Amino acid sequence: xxxxxxxxxxxxxxxxxxxxxxxxxxxxxxVIISTAGLPARQRFEAWRDLxxxxxDIKPPEDANAGFDATGRALRMGPFLLYAASLPAYxxxxxALRIRRDSLDHWMIAICRRGRxxxxxxxxxxxxxxxxxxxxxxxxxxxxxxxxxxxxWLALHxxxxxxxxxxPALAAALCKPLEGPTADLLAGxxxxxxxTMDQLGAADMPHVANAAQALLTAALAPCSEAGVAAQARIExxxxxxxxxxxxxxxxxxxxxxxxxxxxxxxxxxxxYRLFEPLGGVARxxxxxxxxxxxxCIEDTADGRxxxxxxESVGFFDPSGFSRAxxxxxxCTPREARLAASLGQPQVDDGSLAVAAASRxxxxxxxxxx
Numbered sequence: 001x002x003x004x005x006x007x008x009x010x011x012x013x014x015x016x017x018x019x020x021x022x023x024x025x026x027x028x029x030x031v032i033i034s035t036a037g038l039p040a041r042q043r044f045e046a047w048r049d050l051x052x053x054x055x056d057i058k059p060p061e062d063a064n065a066g067f068d069a070t071g072r073a074l075r076m077g078p079f080l081l082y083a084a085s086l087p088a089y090x091x092x093x094x095a096l097r098i099r100r101d102s103l104d105h106w107m108i109a110i111c112r113r114g115r116x117x118x119x120x121x122x123x124x125x126x127x128x129x130x131x132x133x134x135x136x137x138x139x140x141x142x143x144x145x146x147x148x149x150x151x152w153l154a155l156h157x158x159x160x161x162x163x164x165x166x167p168a169l170a171a172a173l174c175k176p177l178e179g180p181t182a183d184l185l186a187g188x189x190x191x192x193x194x195t196m197d198q199l200g201a202a203d204m205p206h207v208a209n210a211a212q213a214l215l216t217a218a219l220a221p222c223s224e225a226g227v228a229a230q231a232r233i234e235x236x237x238x239x240x241x242x243x244x245x246x247x248x249x250x251x252x253x254x255x256x257x258x259x260x261x262x263x264x265x266x267x268x269x270x271y272r273l274f275e276p277l278g279g280v281a282r283x284x285x286x287x288x289x290x291x292x293x294x295c296i297e298d299t300a301d302g303r304x305x306x307x308x309x310e311s312v313g314f315f316d317p318s319g320f321s322r323a324x325x326x327x328x329x330c331t332p333r334e335a336r337l338a339a340s341l342g343q344p345q346v347d348d349g350s351l352a353v354a355a356a357s358r359x360x361x362x363x364x365x366x367x368x
Contacts (some may be wrong), residue, residue, distance in 0.1 A: 018183040029201045031361060036069045038254035047086070053362050054101055054137070057092040074196050078161035080105075080364055083193040084152045088114055088145035095140045100328060102290040103365055104138035105318040108167050108177070108215065110186055114147030131187050132218065153193055155211065158368040160243055162212065162295045166235040168219040181217040188214055231282045237265065245287055250311050256280050272339035288312040289327045292320070294367070295349025296332050297339035305332045 032050045035043035044067035048057050051071045060067070069086035098104075111127040118125050119142035122288070127133055137142075137156075159166065177185065192207060195278075199207065241263050246260075249256050259280065260267050274280040295301050297309045306317050316318035324332050 009126040029075045029204055030199075031073045031364060032070070032359065033072075035067055036070070040064065040066040042086070043069070047071075051084070051361055052091075053096065054103060054365070055091045055093050056097065060087055060089050063089075063159055071361065072193070072196055073190070073364050074199070075364055075367075076192075076204045076211065076366060078158055079208055079211055079367055080156040080157065081192060081211075081241075082154045082361065083196075084150070084154075085345070086150050086152070088111075088147050088150050090144045092142040093137065093140055098138060098140060099286075102161060102286060104136070105174060105365065105368060106159065106162075107135040107137060108132050108155040108157065108185070108189070109135050110189065111150065112190065113151035113347045114145060114149060116143055116144035116145050116150070116152075125174050128176065129340055130186060132182055132189075134169055134175060134177065136173060139173070145308060153189055155215070156365060156368060159239055161368070162215070162244070163208045163236065163239045163243070163283055166239045167215060168222040170235045171217060172222040175222075177222075179218070179219065179221060181214065184216040185211075185214040234273060237263070237269075241265075241270065241273065242283075242287075245284055246291075249288055249291055250313050252313060252315065254284060254313060284313075285323065286327065288314060288322055289354055292324065293328060293335060296336050297363075299339055305336065 001319070005318075026179050033047075033066070035047050038046055041064050043138055044063040045248055051069070067087060070086065071082065071084040071086070074081045074083075077154045107129065110130065110132050112130055115129075116127045118127075118141050120135075120139045125133060127136075133155075136181075145328065157169075162169070176182075180286070188210065213321060241259060244259060244262050245254065248258075256267060256270055256329045262268055263270070269276075270280055278286075289312075292308055292312045292314070295311075303311075309315075309317060309320040314323070319330055324330075324335075
C-alpha cells in the first residue's frame with residue numbers, strides 16, 4: 001500500500017487570495033482539492049488523507065480502479081462552505097476521533113445528488129435530495145452512501161459564531177429544515193458553491209451575513225415549535241461558559257470557582273452543564289490543548305513550544321507535553337514537525353501539499 005508521504009506533490013491543491021497567517025488566521029479563503037492526474041490506485045488514499053482526515057472511510061469496492069473526486073472549501077467570515085463531487089462510500093466519525101481533533105461545529109448538510117443514510121445514537125436520518133439537514137461534528141455517526149455520484153454540500157458553523165441559534169440548532173439536530181426559507185438557504189448555498197471562482201476575499205463578509213440571515217430564517221420554525229424551557233436555556237448557558245473559557249484560556253486561575261463568578265451560575269449548575277463533556281476541568285484542559293495545538297501547527301507562529309504552552313495556561317513544560325501526547329497521540333515537537341513538512345510546494349506553477357500532514361481543509365476547519 002502506498003504510504004501518505006509517497007503522495008506528496010501529486011494531489012492537486014490550489015489556494016486563492018493567500019494572506020498573512022497567524023495563530024488562528026487565514027492562509028486563503030478558498031482551497032480546491034482534486035484527485036485528477038493521480039495514478040488510479042492512489043486516488044482514494046490521497047482523497048482520504050487530504051480532503052477528509054476527520055472521518056473514517058470504508059473504501060469502495062472499485063477504489064483501486066480509480067477514484068475521481070473534487071472538493072472545494074470556501075472560508076466566508078466565521079463559516080466554511082464545503083462542496084464535493086465524488087463516488088459513493090460508507091464513512092463515519094467515532095467518539096475517539098472527536099476527542100482527538102476536538103471539532104464540534106454544526107453542519108447544514110445537503111446531499112444534492114446520490115443518497116446518504118446515517119445513524120447517530122438513536123437517530124436515523126435518510127437525507128432527501130436537495131433538503132438541508134442539521135448535523136454536528138460533535139456527534140459520532142455511521143453513514144452509508146449510494147449512487148453513481150455524490151454531490152455533497154455542507155455549511156460548517158462554529159458554535160461561537162451563532163450563540164443565539166444554539167437552542168434552535170440543538171432542537172433541529174438530525175432533522176430536515178423545511179419550508180420556503182429552508183429552500184432559500186439551500187438555493188443560496190448551492191449558488192455560492194457554483195460561483196466560488198467569481199468571489200473574492202472582499203465579498204466574504206457579505207456572503208457570510210447573507211448565509212447567517214438565511215440560516216436564522218430557516219431555523220425559525222424550530223424555535224417557534226419550541227422545546228422545553230430548560231432545554232432551550234442550557235445550550236445557551238453552555239455556549240456562554242465555553243466562550244468565557246476561550247476568552248480566559250491563558251489565566252492560571254481559570255477553574256470552576258472563577259467560572260461560576262464570571263458566568264453568574266451555581267457550581268452545581270456548572271457541573272451539570274459540563275457533565276456530558278467529561279466535566280468542566282477536563283473541558284478546560286481539552287480547550288487549552290486544542291488552542292495550543294492550533295498554534296504549534298501554525299508555521300507562521302514563531303513562538304517556542306514553551307511560550308505557547310504558557311499562553312494557554314500550562315506552566316509546567318513536562319506536564320504539558322504529557323497531556324498533549326495523551327490527547328493527540330503525539331508530542332508537541334512531533335506535531336510542529338509534521339506541520340512544517342506539510343507546507344505547499346511549487347510544482348510546474350501549481351500548488352501541492354504533502355499528505356503526511358493534515359489537509360488544508362482540516363486546517364480551515366480548525367481556524368473557524
